[in-house]
Amino acid sequence: MSNAYEPVIGLEVHAQLRTSTKIFCRCSTRFGGAPNTQICPVCLGLPGALPRMNEEALVMAIRAGVSLHCTVNRRSRFSRKHYFYPDLPKGYQITQYQEPVCSDGHLDVPGADGGARRVRIVRAHLEEDAGKNTHGGGATGTSEVDLNRAGVPLLEIVSAPEITSAAEAAEYLRQLRAVLLFAGVNDGNLEDGSFRCDANVSVRKRGSQTLGTRVEIKNVNSFRFVQRALEWEIAQQIATLMAGGTLKQVTKTWDDVAARCHVLRSKEGSDDYRYFDDPDLGPLCIEAPLFERATASLKPGPAARRQRYVDALGVTAADARVLTEHPLLADYFEALVARSGDAKRAANWLANIVKPDVKFEGLGARFPVEVEALAGLFARLDDGSLSQKLAKDVYALMRETQRSADAILVEKGWRVVTDVAALEAACDAVIAAHPRQAAEFRAGKKGLIGFFVGQVMKATGGQADPKAVDGLLRARLDPASA
Amino acid sequence: MNLTALPVSTLREGLRQRRWCVREIVDAQLAEIARVEPSVKAFLHLAEASLRDAAGALDARLERPHAIDALPLAGAVVAVKDAFCTRAMPTTCGSKMLEGYRAPYDATAVERLEAAGALLVGKTNMDEFAMGSSTEHSAYFATRNPYDLTRTPGGSSGGSAAAVAARMAPVALGSDTGGSVRQPAALTGVVGFKPGYGRISRYGLVAFASSLDVVAPFARTVDDVHSVYIALAGRDGRDPTAVEAPVEGGALVAAPLRGLRVGVPREYLGPGVEAAVGDAVAASLALMRAAGAEVIDLSMPHTALAGPCYYVLAPAEASSNLARFDGVRYGLRAPARELLGMYGATRDAGFGDEVKRRILIGTFVLSAGYVDAYYAQAQRARALIADDFVRAFARCDVLVTPTSPTTAFALGARHHDPVAMYQADLCTLPASLAGVPAISLPVGLDGAGLPVGLQLIGPRLGERRLLEIAAAVESLHRQLPPPTL
Ligand SMILES: [Zn+2]
Numbered sequence: 001m002s003n004a005y006e007p008v009i010g011l012e013v014h015a016q017l018r019t020s021t022k023i024f025c026r027c028s029t030r031f032g033g034a035p036n037t038q039i040c041p042v043c044l045g046l047p048g049a050l051p052r053m054n055e056e057a058l059v060m061a062i063r064a065g066v067s068l069h070c071t072v073n074r075r076s077r078f079s080r081k082h083y084f085y086p087d088l089p090k091g092y093q094i095t096q097y098q099e100p101v102c103s104d105g106h107l108d109v110p111g112a113d114g115g116a117r118r119v120r121i122v123r124a125h126l127e128e129d130a131g132k133n134t135h136g137g138g139a140t141g142t143s144e145v146d147l148n149r150a151g152v153p154l155l156e157i158v159s160a161p162e163i164t165s166a167a168e169a170a171e172y173l174r175q176l177r178a179v180l181l182f183a184g185v186n187d188g189n190l191e192d193g194s195f196r197c198d199a200n201v202s203v204r205k206r207g208s209q210t211l212g213t214r215v216e217i218k219n220v221n222s223f224r225f226v227q228r229a230l231e232w233e234i235a236q237q238i239a240t241l242m243a244g245g246t247l248k249q250v251t252k253t254w255d256d257v258a259a260r261c262h263v264l265r266s267k268e269g270s271d272d273y274r275y276f277d278d279p280d281l282g283p284l285c286i287e288a289p290l291f292e293r294a295t296a297s298l299k300p301g302p303a304a305r306r307q308r309y310v311d312a313l314g315v316t317a318a319d320a321r322v323l324t325e326h327p328l329l330a331d332y333f334e335a336l337v338a339r340s341g342d343a344k345r346a347a348n349w350l351a352n353i354v355k356p357d358v359k360f361e362g363l364g365a366r367f368p369v370e371v372e373a374l375a376g377l378f379a380r381l382d383d384g385s386l387s388q389k390l391a392k393d394v395y396a397l398m399r400e401t402q403r404s405a406d407a408i409l410v411e412k413g414w415r416v417v418t419d420v421a422a423l424e425a426a427c428d429a430v431i432a433a434h435p436r437q438a439a440e441f442r443a444g445k446k447g448l449i450g451f452f453v454g455q456v457m458k459a460t461g462g463q464a465d466p467k468a469v470d471g472l473l474r475a476r477l478d479p480a481s482a
Numbered sequence: 483m484n485l486t487a488l489p490v491s492t493l494r495e496g497l498r499q500r501r502w503c504v505r506e507i508v509d510a511q512l513a514e515i516a517r518v519e520p521s522v523k524a525f526l527h528l529a530e531a532s533l534r535d536a537a538g539a540l541d542a543r544l545e546r547p548h549a550i551d552a553l554p555l556a557g558a559v560v561a562v563k564d565a566f567c568t569r570a571m572p573t574t575c576g577s578k579m580l581e582g583y584r585a586p587y588d589a590t591a592v593e594r595l596e597a598a599g600a601l602l603v604g605k606t607n608m609d610e611f612a613m614g615s616s617t618e619h620s621a622y623f624a625t626r627n628p629y630d631l632t633r634t635p636g637g638s639s640g641g642s643a644a645a646v647a648a649r650m651a652p653v654a655l656g657s658d659t660g661g662s663v664r665q666p667a668a669l670t671g672v673v674g675f676k677p678g679y680g681r682i683s684r685y686g687l688v689a690f691a692s693s694l695d696v697v698a699p700f701a702r703t704v705d706d707v708h709s710v711y712i713a714l715a716g717r718d719g720r721d722p723t724a725v726e727a728p729v730e731g732g733a734l735v736a737a738p739l740r741g742l743r744v745g746v747p748r749e750y751l752g753p754g755v756e757a758a759v760g761d762a763v764a765a766s767l768a769l770m771r772a773a774g775a776e777v778i779d780l781s782m783p784h785t786a787l788a789g790p791c792y793y794v795l796a797p798a799e800a801s802s803n804l805a806r807f808d809g810v811r812y813g814l815r816a817p818a819r820e821l822l823g824m825y826g827a828t829r830d831a832g833f834g835d836e837v838k839r840r841i842l843i844g845t846f847v848l849s850a851g852y853v854d855a856y857y858a859q860a861q862r863a864r865a866l867i868a869d870d871f872v873r874a875f876a877r878c879d880v881l882v883t884p885t886s887p888t889t890a891f892a893l894g895a896r897h898h899d900p901v902a903m904y905q906a907d908l909c910t911l912p913a914s915l916a917g918v919p920a921i922s923l924p925v926g927l928d929g930a931g932l933p934v935g936l937q938l939i940g941p942r943l944g945e946r947r948l949l950e951i952a953a954a955v956e957s958l959h960r961q962l963p964p965p966t967l
Contacts, residue, residue: 041587045806047580047688048567048589052722080802082848084825091805143821145810274848276857279693279799281722 005203005241007234008211009169010161013176014154015186016129016194017060018363023128023153024051024094031192035146043128043151045089050280055290057153060185061101061126062286062294064155067183067301068121068176070105074286078126078278083271086145087131095156097275100125101284107159107179108303109172114317116303119172120160126284129154155185161200161211166230170223173197174325178302182327187362190221194362201230202247203237212237213247217261220254229254233261305330313343322351328365329355339375340382349374353392357399368399377405384465390414414463420472423456423464427472430455441477449473485510486649487964490558490706493652497557498550504557504601508537511559511603515650518967523625524635524645526564527571528604533559536601553599555713561645561654564605565612566592567686575688576608576620576638579807579814579832589686590718591655591697598713603651606641610834611804612662612690614638615906618897619836626893627670628965629932633890636666636906639700643670646700648967653710654700659690660792661885661910663698664922668885668935671924671962673952674700675707677945679917680725682711683718689803691796692723694914704923704953708734711945730946736957737950740774745878749785750909755887758928763884766925766936769958770882778878782870787863788911793904794847794860795915800837801844807832839900868916875941880951883909885922885935909937919945921952924962933962 022029025042041049065072079097105121131147157176163169177195180186188195197220202212215233220226232254237247252261300308302324309315309323323333329350336346357368377394380386386394386409397408408414430452431438441448449470456469485493485507496502512530519525540557543549550556567573567585574580588596596602609619617625617640625640627633628648635644639656643666646654656663658676667674675698682697689695699710715729746767751760771777809815809828816827833841847856874881886906896902913920919942922935938955940948 041585044811046567046585046587046812047573047575047583047806048585048684048686050685050721050723052720082802082805084805084808084822086808086810086821089806089811091808092802272850274802274845274850274853276798276802276848276853279691279723280689 004206005238006164006206007166007201007203007230007237008161009163009166009230010200011159011163011169011172012198012200013157013173014129014196014198015064015157015180017057017064017153017155017185018187018194019054019056019060019153021054021056022151023054023057023126024151027151029152031194033148035144036148038148039150043089044147045091051094051278053281053284054153057126058101058284058286059290059294060153060183061124061155062291063183063298064157064180064185065102065105065124066295066298067179068102068105068107068124068157070102070121070124072102072286072291073099075099076101076125076284078281078284079275080278081273081275083273085130085133086143087133087147087150089131089147089150093128093130094278094281095127096125101286107172107175109163109168109175110321111168111171117168119163122158122160124155124157127154127156128152166227166234169199169230170227173223173226175302178325181363182301182330183298184327184363189362190223193221196221197226199226199230201233201237203234203241212241213249215247215249216251218251218253218264225254225256228256228259229261232259236261299327302330309333309343309347313337313347315343315347319347319351322355323347326360326365327363328367329358332367332371335371336374336378339371340378342378342382345378345381353395369395369402373398373404380405380409385409386414387462387465389462423460423468423472426456426459426464427452427469427476430459431473431476438477449477452477486514486652488652489703490555490652490701490709493558494550494554494556497544504537504540504544505534507557508533508559508601511651514648515603518628518648518650521626521631521967522628522644522648522650523623524561524606524641524648524650525604526574526576526607526620526622526641529571529602532570533601533603540599540601550599554709555595555653556599558600558653558710559603559651560595560600561603561606561642561651562592562595563608563639563642563654563656565608565657565688565690566605566655567688568592568602568605570602571605573605573688574622575612576610576622577832577834577837578621580812581621581814583813585686587686590683590720591714592686594714595655595710600653600713606639606645606654608641609638609662610837611688611800612638612657612659612695613800613836613840615661615665615903616891616893616896617641617666618893619834621834624893627890627932628967629671630890630930632892633932634669634893636669636886636890638662638666639698640666640670642700643667643672643674646670646672646702647965649964652701653706655710656698656700657687657690658696658698658910658914659694660796660914661907663700664910664920664935664937665886665906667700667922668924668937669890669933671927671933671935671965672700672702673704673707673921673923673956674698675704675711675921675949675952676913676919677711677715678725678919678942680723681729681919681945682714683721683724685718685720689799691799692803693799694792694796696914704921704949704956705734707921708949708953711949715945725943727943734949734953736953737947738774739770739954739958742770742775742880742951742954743878744770744775744777745780745874745881746777747780747782747785747874747881747883749782750883754905754908755884756889756928758889759884759887759934762926762928762934763882763936766955766959767882770955773954773958780874780877782874782912784863784866784870785912788867788915789904789908791860791863791867791915792907792911793843794856795864797840797844798847798857798860799844801841801848804833804837804841836900864915867912870912871916871918871939871941880948881939883937883939885909885937889928889930889932889934913937913939916942918942919948921948923952923956923959925959927962
């Protein structure tokens with residue numbers, strides 16, 4: 001990539017708020033129902049039907065806004081955005097235009113260097129989702145519309161155009177997803193479309209303050225694809241400009257198989273949505289009691305927890321990042337630390353050994369073993385009756401059988417040999433069996449200690465504590481220094 | 483005893499005393515409908531069979547002692563404007579777009595009517611999607627004025643007004659956006675009451691202009707519109723714009739006119755007002771003065787803005803509300819090769835000229851580059867008009883104006899002249915824009931035997947007081963002779 005140009009990226013995320021009913025009616029928001037089974041006169045846009053605000057959606061918007069450090073506006077408004085499409089039952093979408101419920105927030109995006117960059121969030125506003133069109137079904141080439149999704153509440157979160165790389169864009173999205181998960185308002189599921197991202201990207205001469213011609217990349221359904229799509233598009237734009245070409249304002253989509261973006265439609269001559277305040281819905285007011293109720297149960301978000309894990313608990317930055325990808329993982333970690341101390345060990349185990357076995361499902365998660373059980377395993381490590389090496393095998397059995405560490409140790413006879421006399425005998429036997437290596441060690445080849453430890457471990461079937469063995473061997477081989 | 487001439491309160495009292503039963507009322511009404519409907523053409527749909535069934539069921543219910551106490555509209559046969567959703571009958575809004583459309587739910591107003599013991603006789607004709615002042619813009623046929631079959635009953639709720647005037651029903655439901663109940667009430671010699679905005683739930687009323695639409699009853703007496711109003715008004719969880727303020731119930735007693743301050747805004751009595759209308763208003767004011775009222779000449783300086791303001795805001799909201807009629811889910815669908823073609827062909831075939839005109843105006847005034855000059859400016863004008871009312875009600879208890887500057891005009895006279903048609907609303911628009919209650923009372927006939935209406939306007943949430951005053955003014959006038967049909 002030429003260093004003479006820099007990309008400018010802005011992201012728009014449509015996050016589905018996990019309410020049980022739709023934003024303006026009482027229909028279920030359940031995903032995957034048979035087409036057009038979760039509809040009523042309101043979300044079907046029948047003549048005479050009127051919307052009525054679902055307070056649960058507002059509560060979730062408040063939680064998201066606070067979590068994103070936004071100003072939560074005590075008074076906001078719904079507007080109508082007009083366009084014709086079969087998945088839009090009223091011919092307009094109810095959204096927020098000039099007065100969004102949340103504005104002026106920010107998200108701290110961790111960088112590769114361990115620091116963080118603050119990306120401003122311009123606004124987060126409530127709106128209703130559209131239905132779903134399916135084209136060309138059957139031999140007749142008809143199109144079908146499923147309106148189960150029509151009226152599902154969305155929070156559209158708009159970043160300032162100040163993200164400076166494709167990698168940073170992907171990281172912003174990961175962090176935003178985590179923040180919404182921690183706030184309990186979105187399930188972060190990209191595949192079923194409950195977390196959708198659109199990226200606006202342009203490039204400009206480094207140091208320039210004006211924005212270049214913008215391309216919008218729509219509906220990319222994985223963070224990895226967002227990064228690839230942006231990398232591709234940025235390279236493309238720079239190459240075009242360097243060759244003296246000009247860019248067109250278009251909307252594109254990412255094709256991962258072809259590893260390139262395709263143009264969806266030209267955006268020249270911007271659409272006129274004829275926004276005006278929805279006369280069916282009064283101003284959206286947030287009184288103090290509602291705000292209190294919405295935020296009372298809000299726990300610290302991923303950034304705050306990450307910082308505490310590193311600063312107060314001594315967890316590595318990398319582990320802390322993994323632990324704060326999902327609220328239940330962070331909760332699990334905190335519960336484990338409360339029971340078994342040693343936060344670094346708990347973090348290391350969770351981030352590297354346990355997490356790959358956790359089944360995350362939206363806001364929920366199924367852990368391979370209970371916190372209590374893992375704490376039981378750690379207790380055996382702490383009292384020295386289990387070695388680090390064996391612990392992983394015990395964990396694997398715990399995961400498979402759902403039995404406790406103690407039960408497995410008893411059954412397998414995997415107690416660590418802590419009988420000092422037995423260990424001393426084993427050490428003496430190994431030294432006696434390897435006189436040449438013992439002589440070399442004494443002559444200064446101290447690295448051979450590893451060989452001796454290995455031999456003792458082998459002799460005890462791996463059940464000795466390697467640290468203890470090390471000490472016993474040194475005392476025997478080199479009494480002076482021990 | 484001619485049951486079709488009686489007000490609702492008398493019919494109910496007769497039921498209580500078992501002087502007649504609901505079936506007799508219904509039979510009398512249906513007989514009258516059979517006699518006059520062919521010449522008046524007030525109904526788009528008549529539900530004779532279901533009406534007779536409902537009458538039988540109600541009679542059975544009224545066998546139980548005191549059952550009638552819970553039914554303030556017991557035995558009231560009601561004609562309902564075709565803009566209200568009804569499960570049992572089609573709802574077309576006078577449009578080809580909704581020909582044969584059957585709503586899967588009842589409007590709140592319809593539910594409350596039936597809960598109060600009223601019986602639906604049918605759906606009445608209207609200007610398509612309530613856009614018009616003559617009922618000639620119905621996609622089906624024009625309704626005629628019972629007092630002169632060559633003239634219009636006004637509109638857009640002309641079918642409901644004509645049905646009440648022609649004794650086909652004692653009460654009817656209309657919707658008033660800029661005068662669509664008051665103006666036809668005036669032209670057909672009945673009472674039309676537009677409560678303040680939000681007093682009656684709009685849920686199930688097919689929207690024309692959401693910030694202006696008001697559910698409004700017709701009857702031949704103030705007492706009857708009051709009874710219907712009380713049965714319908716009050717908050718509704720399905721309409722967020724329905725006001726929370728409690729509705730004062732109880733029997734209506736005419737207000738004493740002595741000492742009443744009656745404001746007469748001079749802007750309503752301009753050169754466009756026909757002499758006969760001006761004379762009738764003056765005569766009515768003289769009667770009020772004679773009864774001890776104080777008549778105050780006053781100015782409402784922003785009245786002239788009401789027309790331009792209304793004809794920006796109402797089409798803007800209508801263009802949005804009518805976007806849902808796209809042929810995808812219900813109603814008419816014109817065949818076409820592709821999607822855009824289907825939208826265009828459907829809306830071209832489904833909407834009449836007046837509806838298209840207003841959608842075009844509304845789309846224009848909301849367009850980028852024009853929205854500030856038109857829509858936003860009209861919103862500012864609306865606030866000024868509302869202020870005029872606040873100021874006026876600091877000086878008087880009620881405002882008195884003509885309801886319509888003219889009596890009923892000939893069918894076809896203004897059909898091709900939209901601007902002349904828009905003049906018909908000039909006296910009724912300001913109260914709509916301000917959201918205040920207003921009522922039209924019949925106060926006499928002009929030289930041609932056509933009814934003249936008087937409009938009384940009250941302050942926001944002042945429905946009860948306005949109706950008390952209206953009852954007093956009503957008692958000053960002789961009842962109009964019924965139309966000869
Ligand atoms: Zn619904």
